[in-house]
Amino acid sequence: xxxxxxxxxxxxxxxxxxxxxxxxxxxxxxxxxxxxxxxxxxxxxxxxxxxxxxxxxxxxxxxxxxxxxxxxxxxxxxxxxxxxxxxxxxxxxxxxxxxxxxxxxxxxxxxxxxxxxxxxxxxxxxxxxxxxxxxxxxxxxxxxxxxxxxxxxxxxxxxxxxxxxxxxxxxxxxxxxxxxxxxxxxxxxx
Amino acid sequence: xxxxxxxxxxxxxxxxxxxxxxxxxxxxxxxxxxxxxxxxxxxxxxxxxxxxxxxxxxxxxxxxxxxxxxxxxxxxxxxxxxxxxxxxxxxxxxxxxxxxxxxxxxxxxxxxxxxxxxxxxxxxxxxxxxxxxxxxxxxxxxxxxxx
Amino acid sequence: xxxxxxxxxxxxxxxxxxxxxxxxxxxxxxxxxxxxxxxxxxxxxxxxxxxxxxxxxxxxxxxxxxxxxxxxxxxxxxxxxxxxxxxxxxxxxxxxxxxxxxxxxxxxxxxxxxxxxxxxx
Numbered sequence: 001x002x003x004x005x006x007x008x009x010x011x012x013x014x015x016x017x018x019x020x021x022x023x024x025x026x027x028x029x030x031x032x033x034x035x036x037x038x039x040x041x042x043x044x045x046x047x048x049x050x051x052x053x054x055x056x057x058x059x060x061x062x063x064x065x066x067x068x069x070x071x072x073x074x075x076x077x078x079x080x081x082x083x084x085x086x087x088x089x090x091x092x093x094x095x096x097x098x099x100x101x102x103x104x105x106x107x108x109x110x111x112x113x114x115x116x117x118x119x120x121x122x123x124x125x126x127x128x129x130x131x132x133x134x135x136x137x138x139x140x141x142x143x144x145x146x147x148x149x150x151x152x153x154x155x156x157x158x159x160x161x162x163x164x165x166x167x168x169x170x171x172x173x174x175x176x177x178x179x180x181x182x183x184x185x186x187x188x189x190x
Numbered sequence: 191x192x193x194x195x196x197x198x199x200x201x202x203x204x205x206x207x208x209x210x211x212x213x214x215x216x217x218x219x220x221x222x223x224x225x226x227x228x229x230x231x232x233x234x235x236x237x238x239x240x241x242x243x244x245x246x247x248x249x250x251x252x253x254x255x256x257x258x259x260x261x262x263x264x265x266x267x268x269x270x271x272x273x274x275x276x277x278x279x280x281x282x283x284x285x286x287x288x289x290x291x292x293x294x295x296x297x298x299x300x301x302x303x304x305x306x307x308x309x310x311x312x313x314x315x316x317x318x319x320x321x322x323x324x325x326x327x328x329x330x331x332x333x334x335x336x337x
Numbered sequence: 338x339x340x341x342x343x344x345x346x347x348x349x350x351x352x353x354x355x356x357x358x359x360x361x362x363x364x365x366x367x368x369x370x371x372x373x374x375x376x377x378x379x380x381x382x383x384x385x386x387x388x389x390x391x392x393x394x395x396x397x398x399x400x401x402x403x404x405x406x407x408x409x410x411x412x413x414x415x416x417x418x419x420x421x422x423x424x425x426x427x428x429x430x431x432x433x434x435x436x437x438x439x440x441x442x443x444x445x446x447x448x449x450x451x452x453x454x455x456x457x458x
Binding site for chain 3: 005008009012013015016019020022023028031032035038039042045046049050051052053054057058061064065068069072073076089090093094097100101104105108109111112113114115116117118126127128130131132134135141142143144146147148152155156159160162163166167169170173174
Binding site: 224225229232233294295322324325328 | 399422428436
């Protein structure tokens with residue numbers, strides 16, 4: 001097994017262990033920090049799999065993610081650990097996830113093996129077309145941007161709309177209270 | 191988060207923020223020749239502004255960047271991206287690359303891709319910082335559930 | 338060739354852990370973190386599907402003049418383009434979920450789903 005594969009598997013194992021810790025710790029703050037570690041591991045994997053764009057974006061998004069979550073978790077008390085555990089519910093969830101793991105793992109073995117994607121096969125498909133003609137068609141040396149903003153720009157417009165809607169939604173949810181309090185004074189005391 | 195952090199943090203932030211913003215603008219502008227692009231650059235821009243907000247507190251920051259200005263930048267970015275698409279429609283097809291592709295590996299190449307990158311950068315940067323600002327402004331009300 | 342599917346299966350395990358957190362945990366912040374993990378796992382799976390052995394990043398420099406040699410050695414750019422928007426959308430959705438959680442905490446004084454249900458908003 002070559003060292004690249006070993007490194008990839010080690011990073012994947014790191015992410016899985018981090019997510020297990022994030023799932024099972026009692027303290028919310030450590031949980032948030034664990035999710036930050038998972039994102040950092042994903043950024044390193046991005047770098048090794050030939051996606052520097054994704055690595056840049058993932059690192060910064062991860063920092064913002066952890067900043068937002070810590071801002072929320074800090075100074076807010078949490079009493080979840082006092083509630084009793086529902087063993088039957090957790091057990092049935094684990095049972096079904098195990099079934100899903102077996103079926104999904106079986107399905108994964110029917111895919112193209114790792115490292116030999118569709119574009120390297122007999123019928124290369126559209127990706128090979130993009131890689132061959134991208135520079136002549138668009139003039140962009142970064143093929144990711146060529147796909148994102150020229151070949152599939154309509155898709156990107158839709159995704160920009162999704163970001164816009166989610167941000168407007170967050171504004172609306174957070175804002176109404178402030179305006180209400182400004183207008184009617186001490187409404188929240190009642 | 192009323193007065194911001196200590197003097198050391200404020201001084202370092204004063205030194206560093208302009209460089210972060212410059213790097214974000216670089217990432218946006220050179221998105222079509224090197225790794226980066228509108229999404230990554232916009233997130234970096236908003237991260238620089240969030241550093242400002244965390245270090246100086248929200249009173250100081252809102253003097254520099256107000257909430258309405260952020261909303262305007264956000265909407266303007268979305269509109270500019272749509273404008274690129276519609277002008278391409280007038281030139282023949284929706285989202286067609288109507289400018290000349292130019293010489294590869296140069297800044298002035300790739301037709302409409304740098305314009306779209308700038309629009310997306312403004313939109314993502316302003317939008318994400320606006321959300322963070324809204325979360326920071328938001329104060330949990332005085333009422334804590336009397337049990 | 339069982340080893341060929343091992344990274345996919347590990348990504349699947351990560352996804353199932355995220356799903357477990359979303360389904361089985363009672364804390365709203367934990368559920369948000371579970372959605373984050375789920376999202377990372379899906380991004381990772383798409384990225385793994387596009388990789389080829391020894392593949393270079395799909396970003397060309399002036400030295401790589403030979404187009405067919407470059408096209409034979411670069412990784413797939415389409416999943417990267419899809420993931421790039423998906424990461425930022427994930428941050429937007431995280432902000433939306435967090436603001437909902439903040440409002441719930443303001444109204445009920447807790448992040449616990451069972452207690453929120455008992456309080457009958």
